[in-house]
Amino acid sequence: MSIAAKPPLAVPAATKHDEVRLAQDRFIAFWSEMGTRWGVQRSVAEVHALLFIAGEPLCAEEMMERLGISRGSVSTTLKQLVEWGLVQRVKSTTKNDRREFHSAEQDVWKLFYTILRARKRREFDPLVEELGTCRVSPKGSPAKVGRRSEREKLHDQKIEELHALCVFFDGLSNAVSKSGKGIERASKVLARLLGAPR
Amino acid sequence: MSIAAKPPLAVPAATKHDEVRLAQDRFIAFWSEMGTRWGVQRSVAEVHALLFIAGEPLCAEEMMERLGISRGSVSTTLKQLVEWGLVQRVKSTTKNDRREFHSAEQDVWKLFYTILRARKRREFDPLVEELGTCRVSPKGSPAKVGRRSEREKLHDQKIEELHALCVFFDGLSNAVSKSGKGIERASKVLARLLGAPR
DNA sequence: TCGAACTTTCAGAAATCTCTGAATGTTGTG
DNA sequence: CACAACATTCAGAGATTTCTGAAAGTTCGA
Numbered sequence: 001m002s003i004a005a006k007p008p009l010a011v012p013a014a015t016k017h018d019e020v021r022l023a024q025d026r027f028i029a030f031w032s033e034m035g036t037r038w039g040v041q042r043s044v045a046e047v048h049a050l051l052f053i054a055g056e057p058l059c060a061e062e063m064m065e066r067l068g069i070s071r072g073s074v075s076t077t078l079k080q081l082v083e084w085g086l087v088q089r090v091k092s093t094t095k096n097d098r099r100e101f102h103s104a105e106q107d108v109w110k111l112f113y114t115i116l117r118a119r120k121r122r123e124f125d126p127l128v129e130e131l132g133t134c135r136v137s138p139k140g141s142p143a144k145v146g147r148r149s150e151r152e153k154l155h156d157q158k159i160e161e162l163h164a165l166c167v168f169f170d171g172l173s174n175a176v177s178k179s180g181k182g183i184e185r186a187s188k189v190l191a192r193l194l195g196a197p198r
Numbered sequence: 199m200s201i202a203a204k205p206p207l208a209v210p211a212a213t214k215h216d217e218v219r220l221a222q223d224r225f226i227a228f229w230s231e232m233g234t235r236w237g238v239q240r241s242v243a244e245v246h247a248l249l250f251i252a253g254e255p256l257c258a259e260e261m262m263e264r265l266g267i268s269r270g271s272v273s274t275t276l277k278q279l280v281e282w283g284l285v286q287r288v289k290s291t292t293k294n295d296r297r298e299f300h301s302a303e304q305d306v307w308k309l310f311y312t313i314l315r316a317r318k319r320r321e322f323d324p325l326v327e328e329l330g331t332c333r334v335s336p337k338g339s340p341a342k343v344g345r346r347s348e349r350e351k352l353h354d355q356k357i358e359e360l361h362a363l364c365v366f367f368d369g370l371s372n373a374v375s376k377s378g379k380g381i382e383r384a385s386k387v388l389a390r391l392l393g394a395p396r
Numbered sequence: 397t398c399g400a401a402c403t404t405t406c407a408g409a410a411a412t413c414t415c416t417g418a419a420t421g422t423t424g425t426g
Numbered sequence: 427c428a429c430a431a432c433a434t435t436c437a438g439a440g441a442t443t444t445c446t447g448a449a450a451g452t453t454c455g456a
Binding site for chain 2: 430431432433434435436
């Protein structure tokens with residue numbers, strides 16, 4: 001919006017049309033597309049992509065200009081990214097500069113774990129909780145055992161099977177996200193283990 | 199819509215308000231909520247939930263009534279579910295009945311693998327392909343090696359690290375979906391393997 | 397305490413996604 | 427071939443999500 005915006009910090013001497021900037025734009029488009037296909041808001045993915053690929057803290061103004069989105073959007077979006085643990089607030093080192101800068105985790109493995117954990121916690125765990133209520137009769141109601149219809153039993157059995165699947169998925173996810181960098185080795189072991197039986 | 203719809207096949211003698219039906223409704227709501235959080239259309243998830251929990255082939259009319267959605271929606275939705283391999287078309291056994299019935303896979307593990315594979319193929323693989331174009335210089339351009347800037351190298355390195363992550367994810371997904379029912383055992387082994395290092 | 401410089405909020409606008417239903421297509425029977 | 431009985435398609439309606447930007451809030455130096 002305003003013209004009087006000299007870049008006081010962290011803006012590399014990049015012209016608007018150098019190769020790296022174009023490649024960054026391609027990456028931002030890529031990441032935002034990936035995000036929308038998996039239920040992440042476009043602007044959230046865009047801001048994250050920008051911070052990740054820039055590799056240095058940026059201020060709101062820069063993100064607005066670069067992505068062509070509003071101040072409000074940047075603010076809301078950063079709030080979410082900070083909540084998810086993907087982005088950190090960084091105080092400006094310059095005295096008398098009240099702007100808040102933000103930087104994204106640069107280690108792709110940590111990025112992966114963080115996303116996995118955050119999504120599981122937010123989009124999976126609460127719903128698994130709710131799965132129990134989809135049974136005909138809540139978990140332990142033995143008084144009724146004798147007169148449960150076949151249809152009823154089949155229904156509850158399916159819900160239980162799904163629940164077991166969720167528990168497995170939970171375990172797999174935990175195993176993966178707890179493994180630290182050993183994951184590459186682990187994945188090879190896993191591949192061998194699962195490859196053999198067939 | 200029309201009133202003249204006697205149920206000629208596969209409709210169990212279920213009143214509108216028996217316990218099982220209510221539990222089915224809860225499950226349909228659950229599954230549709232789960233779906234929307236992961237980028238699946240509400241009605242697609244609903245139709246799939248209904249077919250899965252019903253456990254028997256249903257015709258379009260029944261789905262319309264049960265879910266309160268239009269004929270067109272049911273048709274479009276079933277087309278997608280069949281493409282994804284989650285639902286099968288079933289010919290009516292009754293002579294002179296031209297309706298098509300549909301049934302969903304009942305084995306939850308197969309369901310899991312199918313969803314995993316389908317989503318990977320549709321939402322992941324094509325984009326991983328595209329990731330390569332996010333580099334500054336395409337994979338092999340050795341002529342330029344000498345004069346690549348530090349900034350440029352860092353960018354391409356990040357893209358490569360992300361690519362490696364995608365390859366890992368691909369491997370994990372393949373390992374899981376190829377493992378057949380052995381997955382439960384495998385998950386325990388995996389947990390032990392990954393749990394130890396820490 | 398004031399005011400400059402920034403951030404956050406949120407009602408309404410805009411964009412996007414999803415559904416409907418009439419028109420059209422398909423299939424099998426007589 | 428004509429018709430009945432169903433399925434499919436798709437333009438436009440409707441619902442939902444997302445974004446904007448002005449107003450309110452916050453923070454800090456003087």
